[in-house]
Amino acid sequence: MPDFSQFYDVAIIGGGNAALCAAVSARQDGASVIVLEHAPKAFRGGNSRHTRNLRAMHEGPTSVLTESYLEDEYWDDLLRVTGGETDEKLARMTIRQSSRVMPWMSECGVRFQPSLTGTLSLSRTNAFFLGGGKALVNAFYDTAERLGITICYDTEVQSMDLDDGFAKSISVSANGFPQTIRAKTFVVSSGGFQGNIDWLKKYWGEAAENFLIRGTPYARGRMLQNLLDQGVQSVGDPTQFHCVAIDARAPRFDGGIVTRLDDIPFSIVVNKSARRFYDEGEDVWPKRYAIWGRLVAQQEGQIAWSIVDQKSELLFMPSVFPAITAGSIRELAGKIGLDADTLEQTVSEFNAAVQPGDFNPQKLDGCHTEGLAINKTNWARTIDTPPFICYPHRPGITFTYLGVKVDERARVIMADGKPTANLYASGEIMAGSILGRGYLAGFGMTIGTVFGRIAGQEAARHARN
Numbered sequence: 204m205p206d207f208s209q210f211y212d213v214a215i216i217g218g219g220n221a222a223l224c225a226a227v228s229a230r231q232d233g234a235s236v237i238v239l240e241h242a243p244k245a246f247r248g249g250n251s252r253h254t255r256n257l258r259a260m261h262e263g264p265t266s267v268l269t270e271s272y273l274e275d276e277y278w279d280d281l282l283r284v285t286g287g288e289t290d291e292k293l294a295r296m297t298i299r300q301s302s303r304v305m306p307w308m309s310e311c312g313v314r315f316q317p318s319l320t321g322t323l324s325l326s327r328t329n330a331f332f333l334g335g336g337k338a339l340v341n342a343f344y345d346t347a348e349r350l351g352i353t354i355c356y357d358t359e360v361q362s363m364d365l366d367d368g369f370a371k372s373i374s375v376s377a378n379g380f381p382q383t384i385r386a387k388t389f390v391v392s393s394g395g396f397q398g399n400i401d402w403l404k405k406y407w408g409e410a411a412e413n414f415l416i417r418g419t420p421y422a423r424g425r426m427l428q429n430l431l432d433q434g435v436q437s438v439g440d441p442t443q444f445h446c447v448a449i450d451a452r453a454p455r456f457d458g459g460i461v462t463r464l465d466d467i468p469f470s471i472v473v474n475k476s477a478r479r480f481y482d483e484g485e486d487v488w489p490k491r492y493a494i495w496g497r498l499v500a501q502q503e504g505q506i507a508w509s510i511v512d513q514k515s516e517l518l519f520m521p522s523v524f525p526a527i528t529a530g531s532i533r534e535l536a537g538k539i540g541l542d543a544d545t546l547e548q549t550v551s552e553f554n555a556a557v558q559p560g561d562f563n564p565q566k567l568d569g570c571h572t573e574g575l576a577i578n579k580t581n582w583a584r585t586i587d588t589p590p591f592i593c594y595p596h597r598p599g600i601t602f603t604y605l606g607v608k609v610d611e612r613a614r615v616i617m618a619d620g621k622p623t624a625n626l627y628a629s630g631e632i633m634a635g636s637i638l639g640r641g642y643l644a645g646f647g648m649t650i651g652t653v654f655g656r657i658a659g660q661e662a663a664r665h666a667r668n
Contacts, residue, residue, distance in 0.1 A: 205237065205353050205354075205355050205377075206353075207377070207382045207383070207384055209235075209237075209353075210385050210386065210387075211235050211236065211237045211353075211384070211385075211386040211387070212229070212234035212235045212236065212386065212387050212388065212662075212663065212666035212667075213225075213226070213229040213234045213235070213236045213237075213386060213387070213388050213389070213390060213659070213662045213663060213666060214236075214237050214239065214373060214384055214386035214388070214389050214390070215229075215236060215237065215238045215239065215389075215390045215392060215659075216239050216360045216373065216389065216390065216391045216392060216393050216426055217238075217239070217240070217241075217249065217391065217392035217393040217394065217630065217632075218238060218239070218240025218241070218242060218247050218248060218249060218354075218356075219248050219249030219250060219251040219252075219340070219392065219394065219419075219630060219651070220248075220249075220251035220254070220339065220340070220343070220630070220648060220651045220652060220655065221251075221392040221629040221630025221631070221650075221651030221652070221654065221655040221658075222238060222240075222249075222390070222392035222393075222629070222630065222655065223238070223251075223340070223343035223344065223347060223655070224343070224629065224651065224652050224655025224656050224659065225390045225392060225627070225629050225655040225656070225658045225659035225662070226238050226347055226352050226390075226659060227311055227343065227346055227347055227350065227352070227659065228655065228656045228658075228659030228660050228663070229390075229659035229660070229662050229663040229666075230347070230350045230351070230352050230659075230663075231350070232659070232660055232663035232664065232667075233663060233667070234662065234663035234666050234667070235353075236347075236352045236353065237352070237353040237354075237355065237384065237386070238347065238352060238353065238354045238355065239355050239358045239360050239373075239375060239384070240354065240355065240356050240357075240358060241357075241358065241359045241360070241393070241421040242356065242357070242419060242421045243356050243357050244356045246419065246421075246457075247340065247344065247356060248336070248337070248340035248344075248419075249394055249418065249419045249421070249422065250394065250417075250418035250419055250422070250601060250602060250631070251336050251339060251340050251648070251651070252336045252337050252340055252418075252419070252459070253335075253336050253417065253418055253457075253459035253460045254332070254335070254336035254339065254460070254647075254648050255331055255332060255335055255336065255460055255645075256325065256329040256330055256331040256332060256644070256645045256648070257301070257304070257329065257330060257645045257646075257648035257649045257652060258277070258301065258328055258329050258643060258644065258645035258646050258648075258649050259272070259301045259302060259304065259305055259328075259329070259330050259649065260272055260273065260274055260277050260298050260299065260301045260302040261302055262302075265305075265330075266315070266317075267315045267316060267317045267318075267330050267331070268317075268326070268327065268328075268329075268330055269317075269326045269327045270327045271327075272327055272328050274295065274298050274299060277298045277301075277328075278291075278294065278295060278298060280328075280643055281294055281298070281637075281643055281646065284493070284641035284642060284643050285638060285639050285640055285641045286639075286640060286641065287639075288440075288639025288640050288641075289637050289638065289639055290636050290637055292611065293609075293611060293636055293637050294637045296611055296653075297637060297649060297650055297653045297654070300653045300656075300657075301649045301652075301653060304649070304652045304653060304656070305330055307656070308652070311342060311343055311346040312342035312343070312345055312346055313332060313338075313339050313342045313343070314332070314333035314334065314338070314342070315330045315331060315332060315333060316331050316332070316333040317331070318331060319331070324487055324488065324565060324566075325644060325645070328644075328645070329644060329645040330645075335460075336459075336460070355375075355377060357377065357378045357379075358375050358376070358377045358378070359375060359376045359421075359425070360373050360374070360375050360393065360425070360426055361373075361374050361375060361376055361425060361429075362374045362429045363389070363391075363426070363429060363430065363433070363626075365430070365433045365434075365435075365623075365626070368617050368621060368622070368623040368624050368626075369623070369624045369625060370388075370389045370623065370624075370625050370626045371385070372384060372385045372386075373389065387625065387665065387666040388625040388626070388627065388662040388663075388665050388666050389625065389626050389627070389662070390613075390626075390627045390628065390629060390658045390659065390662050391426055391430070391607070391615070391626065391627070391628045391632055392628065392629045392630040392632065392651075392655065392658070393422070393425075393426045393427070393630075393632055394419070394421075394422035394424075394602060394630065394631045394632060395422055395424060395427065395444070395602040395603035395604070395605065395606065395631045395632065396422065396423060396424025396427055396428070396603050396605070397416055397418065397422055397444060397600045397601070397602055397603045398416055398418075398419065398420045398421060398422040398423045398424075398456065399422075399423040399424050400412070400414070402423075402424055403600075403603075405441075406441055406442040407442070407500070410500060410505050413500075413504065413505035413506070413597060413598070414446075414500065414505065414597070414598050414599075414600055415449055415451075415453050415454070415455060415456075415458065415462075415597050415598065415599045415600070416455065416456045416457070416458075416599070416600050417447070417449060417453075417457075417458055417459060417460075417462060417463075417599040417600060417601050418456075418457065418459070418600075418601055418602065419456070419457060420456040420457060422602070422631070424603075426632070427605070427606065427607070427632055430607055430615070431607070434617055434618045434619075435607050435608075435615055435616070435617060435618065435623075436607065436608040436616045436617055436618045436620070437605060437606070437607065437608065438605075438606055438607065438608040438633070438635045438636050439603075439604035439605045439606050439634075439635020439636070439638075439639060440604055440605070440635075440639065440640060441603070441604075441605040443603070443604040443605075443635075443639070443640045444496075444497075444600050444601070444602060444603045444604055445493055445496075445600070445601040445602050445604070445638075445642045445647065446493065446496025446497050446500065446598050446599060446600045446601065447463055447492055447493055447495060447496045447598075447599050447601065448463075448464055448467065448492075448495035448496050448498075448499050448507070448509075448596040448597070448598070448599065449462040449463050449464060449496070449596065449597060449598075449599030450462050450463075450464055450522045450523070450524050450594060450595065450596070450597075451506055451595035451596055451597040452524045452595065453524075453597070453599065458599070461523045462522070462523065462599060463492075463599065464509065464519075464522055464594050464596060465488060465492070465519040465520050466509050466511055466515070466518075466519045466594060467483050467488070467492070467495060467509055468483060468484055468487075468488050468519075468564075468581070468582050469483075469511055469515040469518050469519060469564065469582055469584075470483055470509040470510055470511045470515070470586075471483060471509070471510050471549070471550070471553055471579070471586065472495075472507050472508065472509045472510075472596070473507060473508055473510065473541070473546065473549060474502040474503060474506075474507050475502065475503045475504055475506065475541070476503070476542075476545065477536070477541040477542050477545035477546040477549055478545070478549055479549060479553070479575075479577050480498065480502065480507075480577065481495075481498050481577060482577060482578065482579055482580055483509075483579055483582075484570075484571070484579045484580050484581035484582045484583060485580060485581075486567070486581075487566070487567060492642075492644070493641060493642030493643075493644075494641070495596070496598040496599055496600065497598065499596050499597060499598050500598040505597055505598055506595060506596065506597055507595075507596045508539055508541070508593050508594065508595050508596065509593065509594050509596060510532075510535070510550070510586060510591060510592070510593050511586065511591075511592050511593075512586045512587060512588040512589065512590075512591050512592065513588045513589065513590055513592075514584060514588050515584070515592075516592055518564050522594055524594075526592045526593065526594060527539060527592070527593040527594070527595070528590040528591065528592050528593070529589075529590065529591050529593075530589045530590060530591075531589065531591070532546055532547050532550050532586075532591060533546075533547055535591050535593055538593075539593060539595065550586055552575065553572065553575065553579075553583075553585075553586065554585040554586060554587060556572035556573055556574050556575045556578070556583075557570075557571075557572050557583050557584060557585050558570070558571055558572065558573055558583070560583075562582065562584055564582065567581050568581055568582060569581060570582055570583045570584065571583050601647070602631040602634070602647065603631075604634065604635040604638060604639070604640065605635060606628075606631065606632045606633050606634060606635040606636070607628050607632055607633055608633070608636055609627070609628050609633045609636055609654070610622055611657075612627075612657065612661050613627045613628060613629055613633070613654050613657040613658035613661055614626070614627055614661070615627060615628050615633075625662075625665055627657075627658035627661055627662050628654070628658065629651060629654035629655040629657070629658040629659075630650070630651040630654065630655065631647065631651070633650075633654060634647060634650050634651075637650055638650070
């Protein structure tokens with residue numbers, strides 16, 4: 204049983220990648236550290252359990268990254284997906300520091316691998332974790348234990364005693380028993396509120412009942428709400444979230460990365476009216492996959508279906524659930540409950556609008572349609588070769604963008620613009636400072652890692668002083 208009476212240098216609220224980066228960094232700088240993880244040990248790690256990679260700036264080829272990926276291109280990619288809703292100072296700092304995180308992570312036992320088939324479009328920009336997010340989390344926990352960091356599972360932090368910007372203590376429920384933990388400094392890395400359906404309903408109404416939560420059910424936003432109630436400055440749009448189209452047959456919570464569907468660029472996507480509603484080939488998938496959850500969320504019943512034919516069957520990683528297949532479009536319509544005449548018309552009109560071109564699944568190929576109300580701008584091929592293959596989609600939320608504002612030292616900012624004296628933040632709970640909307644593949648992990656290290660180092664330095 205942890206000694207809750209001990210006065211720690213640094214208390215870390217959360218148990219995912221951002222929290223662990225903060226904990227290990229603080230401990231490496233000599234601080235005594237306690238980590239408070241809401242989940243039981245078997246489900247530790249928050250959303251980080253489900254991640255695959257992080258996006259890293261680099262000046263030349265590495266053991267797992269090809270070519271180069273420099274600051275200006277990285278910034279341009281981020282600017283495009285966020286539409287300018289980002290703090291340039293914090294964003295560029297994150298981008299630059301991303302070039303230094305991989306060696307440090309390797310020292311902590313994290314292993315990387317090159318991009319594999321199905322992820323080759325990321326080979327230049329994203330480093331993949333060998334063994335995935337679970338291996339990443341396990342490596343950091345092993346390092347934390349080896350360094351003597353105190354780790355508490357089944358421990359929900361319920362509130363913080365924050366007095367005029369000074370954090371005095373936190374109240375927790377540890378295995379159902381109330382405890383008070385005091386520390387010199389605190390780092391909050393407890394994620395967003397995506398696991399709180401009632402909170403999501405405030406902005407989306409009953410549609411939120413049809414949302415699926417890809418990550419941990421423990422991210423309910425309790426600490427976020429507590430801090431905002433105590434005058435911490437908020438950042439980010441509460442209606443925005445990292446939301447992708449996932450298999451509609453996925454579980455309500457914790458389905459993870461394997462429930463994501465990557466067939467959209469090579470498909471047509473239709474709603475309950477059996478009509479297309481957006482350009483499926485707008486951009487390369489790593490820069491556009493995160494818009495599709497919101498697009499599906501805006502459709503009737505929050506559901507859609509992607510349709511490809513045999514020509515595209517092997518171009519994407521399949522779902523963990525079996526595809527819905529049929530020998531004809533009419534038969535497929537019957538299987539998924541859509542009007543057969545309308546679906547046949549949608550496919551026929553799409554096929555007639557496809558223009559000749561050189562199809563290339565690895566890049567923007569210009570294969571497009573002409574004359575449709577919504578044209579497809581890349582990877583447009585006729586859907587005419589059975590079997591026809593279909594997957595149902597629902598919105599899959601990874602994390603919400605409402606969070607607390609921080610500065611370049613990861614200090615939490617109060618509503619009056621002044622930094623708190625001893626409270627820091629990292630990860631999803633502050634990512635809205637940089638990701639105002641949209642998403643760039645692997646960038647959430649980059650933010651969590653960079654700001655986790657900063658928060659841990661700053662907290663340890665404050666504790667020493």
